[in-house]
Amino acid sequence: MSPSRRSLLLSAAALPFLSACVTSGGDDDDPAAGNTGTKSADNPLGVKADAPLEVVIFKGGYGDDYARQAEALYTRKYTGAKIDHKGLQKIGEALQPRFVANTPPDVVDNTGASRLDIATLVSAQQVSDLTALLDAPSYDDPAVKVRDTLLPGVVEDGTFSNVPRTLNFTYTVWGLWYSRKLFADKGWAYPTTWDDMLSLCATIKAAGIAPWTYQGKYPEYINDPLLSMAAKTGGLDLVAAVDNLEPQAWKAPGLTSAAEAFAELAAKGYIMGGSEALSHTEAQAAWCQGKAAFIPCGSWLESEQKGVTPDGFDMVMGAVPSRTASDRLEQPAVQAASSESFLVPAKAKNPAGGMEYLRVLFSKRSATAFAQSAGTLPAVAGATDGLTLSSGLGSVRDAVKAAGSETFTYRFRTWYAPLAKAVDDATGELVNKRSTAAQWSDRIQKAADALAKDSSVQKYTR
Amino acid sequence: MRHGRWRFLAGAIVPALVLHVVFVLSPYAQAFYLSLTDWTGVAGQAHFVGTDNYARLGGDSLFLDAVRNNALMLLLVPLVTIALGLFLASILHLGGRGGRRGIAGSGAYQIIYFFPQLLSLVVVGVLWSFVYNPNTGLLNGALRGIGLGGLAKSWLASPSFALPAVMVVLIWSSVGFYVVLFSAAIDGIPQELFEAAHLDGASGWATFRNVTFPLVRDSVQVAFVYLGIAALDGFAVVQVMTVGPGGPDGATEVIGLSLYRNAFQYGKFGYASAMGVALFFATLTLAVMALRGSRKAVVA
Numbered sequence: 001m002s003p004s005r006r007s008l009l010l011s012a013a014a015l016p017f018l019s020a021c022v023t024s025g026g027d028d029d030d031p032a033a034g035n036t037g038t039k040s041a042d043n044p045l046g047v048k049a050d051a052p053l054e055v056v057i058f059k060g061g062y063g064d065d066y067a068r069q070a071e072a073l074y075t076r077k078y079t080g081a082k083i084d085h086k087g088l089q090k091i092g093e094a095l096q097p098r099f100v101a102n103t104p105p106d107v108v109d110n111t112g113a114s115r116l117d118i119a120t121l122v123s124a125q126q127v128s129d130l131t132a133l134l135d136a137p138s139y140d141d142p143a144v145k146v147r148d149t150l151l152p153g154v155v156e157d158g159t160f161s162n163v164p165r166t167l168n169f170t171y172t173v174w175g176l177w178y179s180r181k182l183f184a185d186k187g188w189a190y191p192t193t194w195d196d197m198l199s200l201c202a203t204i205k206a207a208g209i210a211p212w213t214y215q216g217k218y219p220e221y222i223n224d225p226l227l228s229m230a231a232k233t234g235g236l237d238l239v240a241a242v243d244n245l246e247p248q249a250w251k252a253p254g255l256t257s258a259a260e261a262f263a264e265l266a267a268k269g270y271i272m273g274g275s276e277a278l279s280h281t282e283a284q285a286a287w288c289q290g291k292a293a294f295i296p297c298g299s300w301l302e303s304e305q306k307g308v309t310p311d312g313f314d315m316v317m318g319a320v321p322s323r324t325a326s327d328r329l330e331q332p333a334v335q336a337a338s339s340e341s342f343l344v345p346a347k348a349k350n351p352a353g354g355m356e357y358l359r360v361l362f363s364k365r366s367a368t369a370f371a372q373s374a375g376t377l378p379a380v381a382g383a384t385d386g387l388t389l390s391s392g393l394g395s396v397r398d399a400v401k402a403a404g405s406e407t408f409t410y411r412f413r414t415w416y417a418p419l420a421k422a423v424d425d426a427t428g429e430l431v432n433k434r435s436t437a438a439q440w441s442d443r444i445q446k447a448a449d450a451l452a453k454d455s456s457v458q459k460y461t462r
Numbered sequence: 463m464r465h466g467r468w469r470f471l472a473g474a475i476v477p478a479l480v481l482h483v484v485f486v487l488s489p490y491a492q493a494f495y496l497s498l499t500d501w502t503g504v505a506g507q508a509h510f511v512g513t514d515n516y517a518r519l520g521g522d523s524l525f526l527d528a529v530r531n532n533a534l535m536l537l538l539v540p541l542v543t544i545a546l547g548l549f550l551a552s553i554l555h556l557g558g559r560g561g562r563r564g565i566a567g568s569g570a571y572q573i574i575y576f577f578p579q580l581l582s583l584v585v586v587g588v589l590w591s592f593v594y595n596p597n598t599g600l601l602n603g604a605l606r607g608i609g610l611g612g613l614a615k616s617w618l619a620s621p622s623f624a625l626p627a628v629m630v631v632l633i634w635s636s637v638g639f640y641v642v643l644f645s646a647a648i649d650g651i652p653q654e655l656f657e658a659a660h661l662d663g664a665s666g667w668a669t670f671r672n673v674t675f676p677l678v679r680d681s682v683q684v685a686f687v688y689l690g691i692a693a694l695d696g697f698a699v700v701q702v703m704t705v706g707p708g709g710p711d712g713a714t715e716v717i718g719l720s721l722y723r724n725a726f727q728y729g730k731f732g733y734a735s736a737m738g739v740a741l742f743f744a745t746l747t748l749a750v751m752a753l754r755g756s757r758k759a760v761v762a
Contacts, residue, residue: 099504116504120729124505216619217705274596277619417728425711456500
């Protein structure tokens with residue numbers, strides 16, 4: 001079992017050869033040469049009509065039929081193009097070796113639990129600049145650019161160091177969910193201020209229901225309302241300060257007072273006992289069974305709970321209450337971000353085709369079809385206009401409308417994954433009464449400072 | 463003739479040796495090299511950074527949590543598993559009348575003990591998370607049922623109980639294997655020795671201490687090595703069961719989990735490789751120490 005001296009020497013001698021395996025990708029041949037056509041009004045990205053196109057789609061909760069529909073539209077226009085479609089769940093496992101070998105597909109839906117870290121991909125220069133696509137005329141109306149058909153924030157979400165790198169297809173909004181039926185039966189009104197929330201929680205508790213539950217196994221879920229509340233108090237400056245890793249950013253009054261609010265929620269016993277150990281499915285099931293009144297979650301909740309929600313439950317999402325009367329953002333402001341991020345690898349063989357595919361996918365026609373089949377808002381503005389929506393999705397659309405231009409999103413989660421973990425851990429301790437609001441901001445600030453000092457991590461600013 | 467034999471041997475051995483070098487040794491060697499680079503895992507390039515990654519390990523509080531937790535597991539998991547395994551195996555063989563035969567139905571017990579071994583660790587983890595569920599779980603339900611509801615806890619979400627809860631699962635899932643292993647070792651002891659001990663009027667404990675244990679010591683030593691390596695891992699169970707995973711707040715972090723997160727979620731393959739190399743040396747040291755220990759014990 002244990003290596004002999006000779007085998008150790010042998011492997012030492014083999015080292016230089018083996019190291020060549022990882023670092024062999026030095027050649028600068030442009031694989032796209034020969035796969036570009038001439039640009040025209042009808043073909044603004046210069047797609048070569050018969051160039052093959054390889055599409056890799058994350059086949060998760062939304063399936064991949066919507067992607068196939070867009071592929072059908074693509075081949076209708078470029079009849080000679082052969083499309084190689086792959087619907088996968090483990091995007092990372094499948095694509096990592098292909099990125100390393102410089103033979104990636106032409107367009108990738110980098111989503112799901114095993115997605116590749118986008119910040120790493122960008123800093124390794126593996127992702128194409130999508131400016132040409134965003135400035136191209138949209139599929140539906142040549143007078144409107146692609147970038148102007150998108151919901152607020154979508155372009156920014158995919159922008160790294162001022163260069164758009166990914167285009168996100170779904171639009172996620174975060175808020176507090178409750179059952180309209182339960183609230184109507186009990187005569188409760190959705191609270192718009194934190195004081196109202198606390199007094200309503202007292203009423204709910206008196207009625208024998210836990211006011212809140214959360215997906216305790218993954219503390220990031222309860223982070224979202226906390227950080228939303230902080231953003232409303234401190235405004236977009238606070239959000240930018242946090243994302244830009246500014247010194248003392250996490251000690252801003254908006255953040256500490258939001259942390260105090262959630263510490264208070266826990267201290268008053270308004271969080272369902274045992275929530276801290278429940279998985280998302282367990283906590284959400286308890287909420288659907290009426291054991292708790294509120295649960296924080298993103299707009300995917302309704303489709304995730306499809307099989308479990310009782311008839312007539314009528315789930316709706318509300319915007320997080322305001323903490324103070326002098327908040328910088330209005331109460332209907334929501335945390336919203338696009339996800340399901342599509343990218344065109346820098347070393348793709350047919351990048352023009354990859355971008356053209358995205359132009360087709362982001363057309364109103366395929367976005368509307370997606371909204372209907374997936375029950376989620378697409379990132380394309382107006383894609384749900386005129387549709388009859390379910391209770392949850394309708395409330396999400398209404399929330400987006402009510403927020404108007406006041407949507408915000410923190411970017412540190414995608415830029416600095418280790419900081420996101422530090423925040424999740426700290427919030428888990430906070431809502432379980434093992435740390436105070438002051439300790440919460442201290443320890444996150446420490447993690448952010450360490451990150452800011454770490455020269456091996458590429459920094460982004462907004 | 464002699465010449466042909468060599469050719470035959472080479473023909474038989476070389477292909478296997480080449481496969482072994484390419485698929486077993488070379489990944490090890492590559493990991494050593496990668497641990498000295500900043501490889502991201504998604505690009506063809508990696509820059510040599512020297513021992514930077516190793517220097518970082520000492521300042522990574524989550525990694526230090528992981529080392530502490532693995533050390534604790536290394537201390538407790540093998541000890542408890544082997545103690546339980548020896549106890550159960552002895553009962554199965556010597557617990558019956560006169561201390562010379564197994565208790566009734568010992569064969570069936572052996573099969574039952576071995577059962578968890580048939581399940582994958584991930585399945586074990588999922589099942590046990592149901593057991594530990596604070597509101598609907600079997601454990602709290604049983605405590606409440608016997609009037610000890612005050613002891614009910616959020617097992618996997620309290621910093622002081624999460625790691626013991628995970629260790630219980632690791633022990634539960636491996637004890638059966640060692641019962642069978644030790645049973646086989648005890649079977650190999652000549653029956654006359656037990657009879658002699660019985661005639662001398664030795665108690666059950668004295669028989670175990672003076673006859674059984676010295677004669678199964680080799681098996682115990684092997685078990686220590688295996689269980690030590692398992693205790694230095696613990697990744698699957700922690701990943702499936704715990705809050706975070708690895709939480710709450712690092713309470714169940716293990717080296718394997720830190721490594722996995724850095725490589726596959728943060729895109730720091732170089733740094734993760736440094737963790738892997740550190741783990742490799744810890745495991746190697748453990749194995750060497752345990753085997754040295756056994757050699758001395760035999761001489762003495």
